[in-house]
Amino acid sequence: MIALPAKVRRHTVDATGARRARFWVYGLLIAFLIGSIFPFYWSFLVASRDSSMLTEQVPPLLPGGNFLSNAARVFDSVPFWKSLGNSLIVSGTVTLTTVLFSTLAGFAFAKLRFRGRNALFVIVVATLAVPTQLGIIPLYMAMAEFGWAGELQAVIVPNLVTAIGVFWMRQYTMQVVPYELIEAARVDGCSMIRVYWHVCLPAVRPAAAFLGMFTFMTSWNDFLWPLVVLNAENPTVQLALERLQSGFYVDYSLVLAGTTLATIPILIVFVVLGRQIVAGIMQGAVKG
Amino acid sequence: MTSSVDTDAGRTPSRAAPAPPRPPKPRLTWRQRLSVADVKWSPYLYIAPFFVVFGVVGLFPVLYTAYLSLFDRELLDIEGTWVGFDNYATLLSDTQFWTTLVNTVSIFLLSTIPQIIVAVGLAALLNTRLRTPTGWRVGVLLPYVASLVALGIIFANLFGPNYGLVNGILELLGFDRIDWQANRFASHVAIAVMVNWRWTGYNALIVLAAMKAIPRDVHEAAMIDGAGASRRFFNITLPLLRPTLIFVVITSTIGGLQIFTEPKLFDAMPGSNNGGSSNQFQTITLYMYQTAFETQDLGYASAIAWVLFVLIIVIALINFLLTRRLASTGAPEDGAR
DSSP states (O other): OOOOOOOSOOSSBOTTSOBBOOHHHHHHHHHHHHHHHHHHHHHHHHHTSOGGGGGSSSOOOSOOSOHHHHHHHHHHHSOHHHHHHHHHHHHHHHHHHHHHHHHHHHHHHHHBOOTTHHHHHHHHHHHTTOOGGGGHHHHHHHHHHHTOTTSTHHHHGGGSOOHHHHHHHHHHHHHHSOHHHHHHHHHTTOOHHHHIIIIIHHHTHHHHHHHHHHHHHHHHHOOHHHHHHOOTTSOOHHHHHHHHHTSSSOOHHHHHHHHHHHHHHHHHHHHHHHHHHHHHHHHHHHHO | OOOOBOOOTTOOOTTSOOOOOOOSSOOOOHHHHHHHHHHHHHHHHHHHHHHHHHIIIIIHHHHHHHHHTTEEOBTTOSSOEEOTTHHHHHHHTOHHHHHHHHHHHHHHHHHHHHHHHHHHHHHHHHTSBOSSHHHHHHHHHGGGGSOHHHHHHHHHHHTOTTTOHHHHHHHHTTOOOOOTTTSHHHHHHHHHHHHHHHHHHHHHHHHHHHHHTSOHHHHHHHHHTTOOHHHHIIIIIHHHHHHHHHHHHHHHHHHHTTOOHHHHHHOSSTTOOSSSTTOTTOOHHHHHHHHHHTSOBHHHHHHHHHHHHHHHHHHHHHHHHHHHHHHHHHTGGGGGO
8 A cells, every 4th residue: 555644643653663753864865865866966967067077086066067068969979869759659659558458458357257367367477577588589580580670660569568567457457446337337338348448447547657657667768679679770769878888989978968868858757757656666566 | 157247146236127037048139149249258359469469579589599599590590500409518618608697696696685685774764754755755766767778877987997986986085996897896896786776766665565564553562562663673574574575586586687788888898798808797698699699699699598597487486485485484473463
C-alpha cells in the first residue's frame, strides 16, 4: 500500500513505530539528495563553461555563460534533432503498445477463465527471468534478413510488450476490477472487448499510467540493442550521445552539453510525474 | 467447463431477468453463437500479442544462440562450419573470457552488497516521520531517471585520471591520485559507484514499501516488551524484510551480470570495446558484443552469450532456492506475532 502521511500526531512514536524525524535524519537525507543532484549539476556546470575549467585546481562551482553555444555545437556535431525525433517515435510507440497489450493480457489473466490460463501465466512469470538481451545475435541476423537494420522498426518491434508489463497489470487488475461490474456489463450485452474498454481500462488507469511512464523511460534510455541495430545516420538520443563522446579527443563541454540536453526532457517528465512514479514503485513492490 | 467470466459459482446474476423456461433443444441464434465464441476465444486473443512477441524476439533468438554457438561463423557468412563444442572448449582456455568473468562478478558484488546495505539504511531514514515525505522519496529516486549513457559519460569525467574531480578532491585531502581507469580494482569500484548511484534510491523505495507493510502490532508488542529502536530494527524489521531483500538481490543479479553500458562508456579510449587497455574492466556482455560486432565471430560470441545465460539462470535458481529455505527457517522467528 502507499503510505499515507501520518495524520495522527503523537509525540513519541507513530503507527508504524517510526519516531518523529530528528535533525540528523534530515541532515543525512539532505546529504543524500545533494549526492543525487550533483552529477546532473556537474554536467550542466561543465557544459556552461569551456573544457579548460577541468584543468583548474579548484573548479568553479557556478555556471558560466557558454551553455547555449555549447548546445549549438552539439546540434552541429551530430544529428541531434533527428535523434530526439527518433527517440520520441520509438519510445512513444513502444509505450502505447506495451500499455495496450499488457492491459489486455492482464485483463484476460486476471478476470477471464480459459483453458490453460494458469500454465500460460506461469510461463509469463518464468520469462521474467530470461535475459533476452543475450539473444541479440540471432535477432540482429533476422533484422538484417528483413532489411530492417538501421530502421526504427528494428528497435520498436522487439519491445512491443514486456513480461513485466503483463505481470503488473494482471496483479493490479485482480485487485481493482470487481466481477460484479464485468457481469453487469455482460448482461447488458457488452462484448468482451467492450467490457475491457469500458470497465477494465478505466479501473486500471493509475497502474497503466505508471506502466506507461516506466516503459517510456526504459525505452528512452535503452542502449545496447539500438547500438547493435541502428547506425550513425539514424540514431536515437543515446546513440547520438555515445557518438559525441567517441572522438579521439573528448571535448567535455560539448559532450556534457549533449548529456544535459538529453536529460532535460526526462527530468521534466520526472518533476511533473515524480509522485506517481514513486507511488507506482512502492505499490508494485508490495503487490509483486 | 466452458469458459466464462470467472465469477463465484452458483451466484445468480442480480440484474438478470428471470430465466424463461428452456426449450428442450436450445437453438442458438447467430448472435448468441457469436457471443459464446467471443467468451471462449477472446482471452486467447488478448494474451496472444505477448506470446507472439516473446516467442519471436525472446525465446527463438535465445535458442538459436545455442544452435549458432556450435558453428564457426563470420558475420557475413551465410552458412558457417559445424564445429560442435569447439567454441566452448576454446572458451574454457580463453584467458580474456576468464578475465571478463571475474570482472563481471567483481563489479556485481561491489555494486550489490553496499547498495543493499545503504538502501535499507535510507529506507529506515525515510520511514521516520518526515515533513513532506513524498518530496524526499521523489528526491532519492532522481538518479533513476538518468540515462546510462549520460551517466557513463558524466562519471567517466568525474573519475578522469588527470583532471577528474574525484582525484582533485583526493589530492586536496592529501591522498594520492588514483588511476581509476588503469587500476583494475579501482575501475571496478568506479563502475560500481555508477551502478549504486543510479539504483540505491530505487531499491530504498521498494524496501520502504515493505517496511510500511509490517503490521504495527508487531512493533507495539515488542515495545511493550521493552525492546528499543535498534533492537526492534534488527529483530523485527530486518527478518520481515527478508523476502523483499531477496527479491531485490534476484532482480539485481539478472541485471547486474549483464552490465554493458557503464563499462563501455567508462573507457578512456571512447568508442572502444576493450574495457581498458588490458581488459581490466571488460564485462562478459561487452566481450560478447565485441566478439560479435567488432571481431565478427558470431559462433564464438554465441557461445559466450549462452555461457552467461546459463550462469544467470543458475544464480537466479540458487537465489530462488535460498529464498525458500530462508523463508522456511525464518518462520519460527515470526512467532513473535
